[in-house]
Amino acid sequence: MTRSSGISPSREGLLNDRGGSPQRQFRDEAQRLSSDSDTNLDELELQDDRSKQTIFASWARWFSRYRGPRQSYNDRKDPGRGRLSEKERKRGCCSRHKICFITTGVVLALFLILSGSGLFWVYRSSPKDGQSPPWYPSPLGGTVNSWEESYKKAAAMVKQMTLVEKVNVTTGTGWAQDLCVGNTAPANGVGFPALCLQDGPLGLRFNDHSTAFPAGVTVGATWNKDLMYQKGRAHGLEAKLKGINILLGPAMGPLGRMPAGGRNWEGFGADPVLQAVAASEEIKGIQDAGVIATAKHFVANEQEHFRQPYEWGLPNALSSNLDDRTLHELYLWPFAESVKAGVASVMCSYQLVNNSYACGNSKLMNGLLKDELGFQGFVQSDWLAQRSGVSSALAGLDMTMPGDGLLWQDGMSLFGTRLTEATLNGSLPLERLNDMVTRVVAAWYQLKQDNQTQWPAPPPEGDGGPNFSSFTDDRFGLIHPGSDDKTEAEVNKFVNVQGKDNSHGLLARQIAAEGTILVKNDDGILPLSKHGSTKKRDTPGKYKIGIFGEDAGPGQGPNACPDRSCNQGTLGSGWGSGAVEFPYLIPPAEALESVFDPESVDVSSILSNSVLTKASPLLLSDQDLCIVFINSDSGEGFETWDSVHADRNDLFAQKGGDKLVQRVARGCGKGKSDTIVVVHAVGPVVLERWVDLPGVKAVLLANLPGEESGHALADVLFGDVDASGRLPYTVGKSLSDYGPGGQILYYPNGVVPQQNFDERLYIDYRHFDKEGTTPRYEFGFGLSYTTFTISNLTMTEKKAKSALPAPRPEAETGPPSYSADIPDPATAVFPPGFRKLKNRIYPYIESVSDIQHGKYPYPKGYDEVHSPSPAGGAQGGNPDLYTHHLSVSVQLTNTGTRTGKQVVQVYVSFPDGVVDASTGETIDFPVRQLRGFEKVELEAGASKKIEMKLTRKDLSYWSRGLGNWVMPVGGKFTISVGASSRDLPVSTQW
Numbered sequence: 001m002t003r004s005s006g007i008s009p010s011r012e013g014l015l016n017d018r019g020g021s022p023q024r025q026f027r028d029e030a031q032r033l034s035s036d037s038d039t040n041l042d043e044l045e046l047q048d049d050r051s052k053q054t055i056f057a058s059w060a061r062w063f064s065r066y067r068g069p070r071q072s073y074n075d076r077k078d079p080g081r082g083r084l085s086e087k088e089r090k091r092g093c094c095s096r097h098k099i100c101f102i103t104t105g106v107v108l109a110l111f112l113i114l115s116g117s118g119l120f121w122v123y124r125s126s127p128k129d130g131q132s133p134p135w136y137p138s139p140l141g142g143t144v145n146s147w148e149e150s151y152k153k154a155a156a157m158v159k160q161m162t163l164v165e166k167v168n169v170t171t172g173t174g175w176a177q178d179l180c181v182g183n184t185a186p187a188n189g190v191g192f193p194a195l196c197l198q199d200g201p202l203g204l205r206f207n208d209h210s211t212a213f214p215a216g217v218t219v220g221a222t223w224n225k226d227l228m229y230q231k232g233r234a235h236g237l238e239a240k241l242k243g244i245n246i247l248l249g250p251a252m253g254p255l256g257r258m259p260a261g262g263r264n265w266e267g268f269g270a271d272p273v274l275q276a277v278a279a280s281e282e283i284k285g286i287q288d289a290g291v292i293a294t295a296k297h298f299v300a301n302e303q304e305h306f307r308q309p310y311e312w313g314l315p316n317a318l319s320s321n322l323d324d325r326t327l328h329e330l331y332l333w334p335f336a337e338s339v340k341a342g343v344a345s346v347m348c349s350y351q352l353v354n355n356s357y358a359c360g361n362s363k364l365m366n367g368l369l370k371d372e373l374g375f376q377g378f379v380q381s382d383w384l385a386q387r388s389g390v391s392s393a394l395a396g397l398d399m400t401m402p403g404d405g406l407l408w409q410d411g412m413s414l415f416g417t418r419l420t421e422a423t424l425n426g427s428l429p430l431e432r433l434n435d436m437v438t439r440v441v442a443a444w445y446q447l448k449q450d451n452q453t454q455w456p457a458p459p460p461e462g463d464g465g466p467n468f469s470s471f472t473d474d475r476f477g478l479i480h481p482g483s484d485d486k487t488e489a490e491v492n493k494f495v496n497v498q499g500k501d502n503s504h505g506l507l508a509r510q511i512a513a514e515g516t517i518l519v520k521n522d523d524g525i526l527p528l529s530k531h532g533s534t535k536k537r538d539t540p541g542k543y544k545i546g547i548f549g550e551d552a553g554p555g556q557g558p559n560a561c562p563d564r565s566c567n568q569g570t571l572g573s574g575w576g577s578g579a580v581e582f583p584y585l586i587p588p589a590e591a592l593e594s595v596f597d598p599e600s601v602d603v604s605s606i607l608s609n610s611v612l613t614k615a616s617p618l619l620l621s622d623q624d625l626c627i628v629f630i631n632s633d634s635g636e637g638f639e640t641w642d643s644v645h646a647d648r649n650d651l652f653a654q655k656g657g658d659k660l661v662q663r664v665a666r667g668c669g670k671g672k673s674d675t676i677v678v679v680h681a682v683g684p685v686v687l688e689r690w691v692d693l694p695g696v697k698a699v700l701l702a703n704l705p706g707e708e709s710g711h712a713l714a715d716v717l718f719g720d721v722d723a724s725g726r727l728p729y730t731v732g733k734s735l736s737d738y739g740p741g742g743q744i745l746y747y748p749n750g751v752v753p754q755q756n757f758d759e760r761l762y763i764d765y766r767h768f769d770k771e772g773t774t775p776r777y778e779f780g781f782g783l784s785y786t787t788f789t790i791s792n793l794t795m796t797e798k799k800a801k802s803a804l805p806a807p808r809p810e811a812e813t814g815p816p817s818y819s820a821d822i823p824d825p826a827t828a829v830f831p832p833g834f835r836k837l838k839n840r841i842y843p844y845i846e847s848v849s850d851i852q853h854g855k856y857p858y859p860k861g862y863d864e865v866h867s868p869s870p871a872g873g874a875q876g877g878n879p880d881l882y883t884h885h886l887s888v889s890v891q892l893t894n895t896g897t898r899t900g901k902q903v904v905q906v907y908v909s910f911p912d913g914v915v916d917a918s919t920g921e922t923i924d925f926p927v928r929q930l931r932g933f934e935k936v937e938l939e940a941g942a943s944k945k946i947e948m949k950l951t952r953k954d955l956s957y958w959s960r961g962l963g964n965w966v967m968p969v970g971g972k973f974t975i976s977v978g979a980s981s982r983d984l985p986v987s988t989q990w
Contacts, residue, residue: 133363134363135367139370141377141442141815142155142376142814144875145812146342154816162827163423165190166436169441172184173841174411175383175403175409175482176409176470177480177481178466178480179196179470182380182402183197184440193465194465195444197245197294198466201296201578202215203580206468206469211234211497211504213235213707214231217267218705219231220515223274225934225935227514228277231507232289235285236286236287238497243464243465243467244291247291250268250286251267251578252267252275252334253297253301255763256683258303258738259735259742260648260735261634262576263578263634263646270728271930273931276334277337279295283338284341291447292443292444297382298346298364299335300349301350303318303745303755304646305744305745306745307351308384308385309387315751316751317357318352318754319754320354321756339876343375344378344447345377346369346378347382348397349385359381362396371866380401383402388414389415391859398436399440403415409839415841421850421851424845425851430820431818452464474492475493478491509708513716516725518698518716526717527716528719544601545602546603546605546626547593547607547629549630550570550629551571553605554590556568558585558707563576564635565640567633567654570587570629570631572705574682576646577636586708604623609655609656609657617667620663623669624673625668625673625675626664630654630660630680631679631681632648632653632681632683632685634682635682652685658689661675661677661696662690665695674697675693675696676696677696678713680704681703684732686732686735722898726780727777727778741758766927778982779981782903786898787894788900788938790890790985790986791986794888795889798886799884803966805871805880805965807870809874825845869963871963878965881956883951885950888988889946891944892943895941897940898940899940901935901937903979904935905979906975906977907931908974909927909975910923913970914957914971918962950975972990
């Protein structure tokens with residue numbers, strides 16, 4: 001059955017245009033349309049009626065968190081499935097999200113005081129002086145050769161579109177108005193379809209018969225470029241087969257500034273180069289499959305606390321405040337490489353950057369992304385991250401998601417009807433709207449989604465479009481579940497996209513295995529033998545192995561909690577919109593028991609973190625080997641588990657994991673047997689409470705392994721594959737080791753919380769190196785079952801030093817041009833008899849009289865002329881930044897007795913005493929910075945020459961005075977090569 005079944009004639013307009021929201025009444029419509037500014041965010045001070053609605057809605061949700069105990073997971077009708085209700089699925093909804101007691105008290109007190117005065121001052125407050133400089137106008141797309149043909153096709157289509165069709169393409173239809181988490185409406189007059197946008201970076205959210213891949217942090221821990229690409233390719237193929245046009249991943253923000261950050265696990269590690277390489281490879285894979293990839297979250301979105309207005313009881317989000325050099329050399333770096341790889345979409349983040357909302361920040365979107373980095377695709381908002389109307393479009397936002405306004409399902413979009421009105425009254429230049437639409441359509445053509453053999457038209461013209469629903473598990477369901485329309489159709493077709501013979505599951509297994517990091521292996525206890533060990537206590541019978549810990553078992557099933565928002569059973573994923581429904585999850589205990597030879601090995605399991613039962617002391621003392629599983633979980637800000645409010649409270653193992661390890665290690669075989677510890681975690685875990693206990697012989701950090709968890713771990717434990725994972729972050733001895741910049745802001749320090757990135761470049765291993773702090777295990781570290789040597793470093797200069805890159809080249813081709821004539825407002829009026837669905841976003845206006853003309857106060861700096869950045873000129877920036885200046889080669893030799901894999905890493909140390917000529921300031925540099933790596937497999941005794949190239953950008957710093965990358969020409973660079981950031985046996989100077 002197609003979605004056209006049962007549709008009445010009154011809904012034809014819906015299917016054709018899907019576009020206008022109910023009218024909002026403002027005291028001065030022209031003022032509302034012109035009050036947006038990215039340098040002065042007074043547009044957030046909405047009119048009284050809107051403010052009060054927002055206040056009461058927010059407080060109602062705030063108090064609803066305390067109306068009684070949460071429903072037990074055991075009380076859910078389907079704990080194995082764990083699909084969310086419509087309300088629960090709101091990205092960023094406040095339901096069930098608790099905030100700390102102290103903050104609650106403070107905000108409650110403020111509310112009582114202010115409500116008594118009738119002022120509601122707090123909820124009318126906004127950042128007064130945005131510190132992010134303005135950058136206008138938004139650069140036009142269509143300036144590079146690789147996109148030229150797509151832009152020509154897009155321009156031809158856009159020229160035929162009506163105004164309401166253009167608005168349809170740039171505006172989501174509203175949360176749960178269609179089948180995907182994000183949906184645009186079609187432009188049927190020109191044959192442009194509705195687009196489906198779906199999470200996420202780990203797999204396909206709210207889907208069936210799709211793969212739960214290992215999380216980004218595990219992919220990063222492989223340090224394997226080929227696996228990164230293969231994961232992206234498989235992920236993209238699954239999205240395509242489900243009818244998804246735009247995949248909301250990969251994530252390269254957060255970078256991992258704070259090790260306890262709730263969503264660090266979605267990214268690839270705490271280094272910009274590692275993040276950039278992994279993101280670029282995944283993007284290439286996704287887009288080679290024909291699906292639009294999304295680089296997110298742009299930018300400096302490093303913690304969950306206060307990331308979003310109202311979610312944490314405050315009227316404004318947190319502001320990430322950082323300088324231009326820090327932005328360029330750390331947080332922007334992965335996005336630059338993603339643009340260079342051709343990414344077709346970028347998602348702006350929730351929080352403010354330098355006190356201007358990221359999705360309304362013209363410096364970020366216009367100046368950096370579209371001008372300097374030459375981004376040719378479209379910028380979409382995170383869900384409800386758009387906080388203003390016209391100004392966000394002027395600042396570079398091209399598409400709003402999910403289409404709702406400042407609140408979920410309010411039917412009051414900041415685009416939609418408002419975008420139509422702003423265009424008709426001249427507030428929004430028609431050129432800007434045309435560029436917004438063209439960027440979306442060009443991306444569609446660039447990924448060849450116009451090929452109807454590969455991408456059939458959606459109903460009623462064809463049987464394409466999404467073949468699943470994000471809002472029900474049933475085969476038949478509502479086609480517009482968030483509206484008052486009760487039309488049903490076959491919404492879930494249960495298409496299996498996991499590859500022939502579960503080939504994607506096998507890939508997930510390989511990634512999880514190569515992403516498992518062996519950090520301790522005393523006495524060569526690993527790999528294990530399937531038949532036990534010769535090291536056996538002097539007792540009769542089989543070799544006895546005990547498996548301990550809840551994390552080794554199935555728990556209540558992998559999908560017991562909405563969006564995986566609880567820590568129970570074995571940990572395969574963090575929680576939030578980046579999580580997926582597991583088709584299955586192999587528990588480690590089950591996999592290990594299946595591998596050990598039952599004729600010679602007796603395996604016992606206590607799948608609990610309590611070993612204080614009557615039987616457990618006897619069981620512990622009777623073991624020849626103990627394997628303990630512990631974990632640490634976190635996730636996105638709209639969910640809370642136990643006392644973990646998205647960001648972790650600390651870096652210790654959760655649920656008493658440390659005590660479990662201590663008891664097992666001291667009691668195993670009466671203290672005479674060995675213990676192996678396996679840690680599943682979202683990021684670094686402090687191991688100090690037990691890692692040096694005599695009985696703890698081996699430690700494996702298995703990150704978040706996805707559906708093939710147990711099988712992948714068994715592959716490593718038994719040596720079927722080499723232990724080849726390497727740390728994508730530093731494991732410190734305490735949270736304080738990461739410095740002040742590594743700490744979550746748990747309590748608001750103002751109505752607009754301020755988080756200053758005062759540590760600048762010194763995060764993770766850069767901070768440890770600067771402070772001389774010894775970590776437990778350094779960035780890039782990991783053991784193998786064989787041994788390697790790195791020797792014979794040679795360096796070849798490909799191009800001599802020079803301070804500045806070549807001048808910015810001219811655009812390779814010109815952007816499309818369109819008529820500047822504003823359409824007749826009559827063409828945008830709701831068609832007669834049009835049936836409007838509740839809360840659905842439309843592009844139409846009610847009446848021609850709605851269009852009021854007046855003087856538009858454009859944002860401060862809008863009329864200033866901005867010269868193109870000298871660091872720009874192509875996708876990813878000035879092409880000369882990617883010119884190779886050095887070639888570095890080493891000899892890698894496997895000196896062990898078996899085949900294994902080594903990650904060869906190259907680090908750059910900049911010269912001392914560098915003075916910036918434009919400012920006169922002395923430039924400080926991290927002790928060393930990762931600039932490249934290669935993962936190589938060698939048989940025992942084999943050698944191979946490994947060559948890596950360094951670009952101008954690798955050897956430059958960002959000069960705030962020149963607004964350009966500068967290569968120091970005096971002094972000497974040190975180029976070091978080794979197996980980790982602190983194991984660098986060979987180096988040379990340039």
